[in-house]
Amino acid sequence: MEERGRAEASREELERLIDGGTPYKFAVASQVPMPPTRNPRSAIHAKSPITEEVGEEDVGMEEVSVAIDRQQPPWLNGVELLEDAKWNKHVLPTGCEGIDILLGGGLREGQLTEIVGPSSSGKTQVCLCSALGVADLNLGVVLFLDTCNSFSSHRIAHMVNSQSDTLVKEGKEGRLKRIMSSILCHSVFDIFELMDVLHQLECKLKHQVKSSGNRIRLLIVDSISSLITPILGGKNSQGRLMMITTGILLKKIANEYNLSVLVTNHMVGGEGGSLKPALGESWKNIPHVRLVLSRDQGSNICNVSILKHTIIASGRAAKFVIDN
Amino acid sequence: MSETSRFRSTEGSHGALKGAQTAWDMLSEEQMQKHITTGCEELDAILGGGIHCKEVTEVGGVPGIGKTQLGIQLTVNVQIPVECGGLGGKAVYIDTEGSFMVERAHQIAEGCISDLLDNTAHRLKDFPACPERLQPNSFLSNIFYFRICSYTEQIATINYLEKFLEEQKDVKIIVVDSITFHFRQDFDDLALRTRVLSGMSLKLMSFAKKYSLAVVLLNQVTTKFVEGSFHLTLALGDTWSHACTNRIILQSV
Helix, strand or coil: CHHHHHHHHHHHHHHHHHHCCCHHHHHHHCCCCCCCCCCHHHHHHCCCCCCCCHHHHHHHHHHHHHHHHCCCCCCCCHHHHHHHHHHHCCEECCCCHHHHHHCCCCEECCCEEEEECCCCCCHHHHHHHHHHHHHHCCCCEEEEEECCCCCCHHHHHHHHHHHCCCCCCCCHHHHHHHHHHCEEEEECCCHHHHHHHHHHHHHHHHHCCCCCCCCEEEEEEECCHHHHHHHCCCCCCHHHHHHHHHHHHHHHHHHHCCCEEEEEECEEECHHHCEEECCHHHHHCCCCEEEEEEECCCCCEEEEEEEECCCCCCCCEEEEECCC | CCHHHHHHHCCCCCCCCCCCEEHHHHHHHHHHCCCECCCCHHHHHHCCCCECCCCEEEEEECCCCCHHHHHHHHHHHCCCCHHHCCCCCEEEEEECCCCCCHHHHHHHHHHHHHHHHHHHHHHHCCCCCHHHHCCHHHHHHCEEEEECCCHHHHHHHHHHHHHHHHHCCCEEEEEEECCCHHHHHCCCCHHHHHHHHHHHHHHHHHHHHHCCCEEEEEECEEEEEECCEEEEEECCHHHHCCCCCEEEEECCC
16 A cells, blocks of 8 residues: 555646646546556655655756656557457447448447537437447446436336347347446536546556456447537637546547547537538547537438548448437 | 445445436336326326426426416316325425415315315224314415525525425425426526536436435427427427427317
């Protein structure tokens, strides 16, 4: 424990040196859990609390830079990358036929997929469908981070019951319980809470056994834009910083622990009255895949088209149906 | 959170994320949950049994359509005692337009009580304590009324509610009549308005979840020009349209 305490202190100092110690950022930084120090000695040797004499600052800097150098990750060659993609980066079905065909199977693990669309265009529906799809096939656990109380277990139960007359080998109740037990829901109402949950998740994933059956496979944030809108804009750029940090963290978790991440975003009026995705230019390049949903008034057919994809040409479109 | 407690929370096999719940648990909780009736069967049917707790419902309509009426009705209906199939809760009414009429609330309470006595008299025999509670004045005393005169006051009140709800655990509904009014009057910076409003809606969402209460936001309407014709839509723009769980619009036929 002693060792951890000291390591924490040196970590804090490191953060302070890198960021110039603004209190705002620091509040976030203090929530960051300790990364595993590759070499425990570096943490012990790094200088402890800043209350020491000014003269020793240079020595401290040097040790900090040594500590930074040790953070360098190992390199991979192309063959290893291919192997990784083949064995660890599977494709998770969304449960919406149109989208699965469009995306060549569904949501890819290790990637961040974003769904944008106006109000009531079917974003939450796609999220619930994907959660159901992953849970139904016994692929693993789904974590649903809900920011606008839109997660409805009732709706999922309804979807389960309506499709179960096809191939039911197990009892209706048993199937429902199995599916519903592997969907986890967590309410999040501000960006700091989201960061905290993501750090907790990272910690949890780090310690979980690799081959265990119920590992978390899919992380859904519905919707990420409602957390970011209140802090974005205005004169200071801290809101943007938080947004980018969240994006980076989501992508990191996706890649390192082979998770598929699905987030939803809303749309705002752009030039000439046409709609465009919210969160602006800096967010634009964070998701790997961006899908746009739209729905004609009064119909239950949703149109989905690709705005950005890593391997599929953008502009392709498909349709899927929401049934009541 | 300290490092040790974080490790402890990750020990379990799964579901160990602090504050997370499985959908299975939520489903059984949801099935137990009673809804607040609007007093109109058809409207209840559209809403899936009435106004749901833990959700934010937005109601819009042209002036005079009965938004405030519905708001007052809900503050009364939420107090229907548990023995009569209600929630037996209390209500918070945030009035920005000054349209809350206490005489009307008294009338509605009287109407509600006489309905209850007619329909559930046989059930009430078993609960002798009820008649004293079934008085219009006791209904009125359980409505907490805030009169808001500027958007600053509105922000402050929403922030204060956090403390208020901590003390008054019985509150089962918050009605804001209307969420729009001050923000449509004297607010030039639209980007700032969006930020303030979305922050406010997140706050209300968190109350709804934390105290398992219903939030009803009354909103004004505006017309929107889409594909050559005008449509009636709820005010406050596209970003706001994502802020609520349910949105309904009242129209006369």
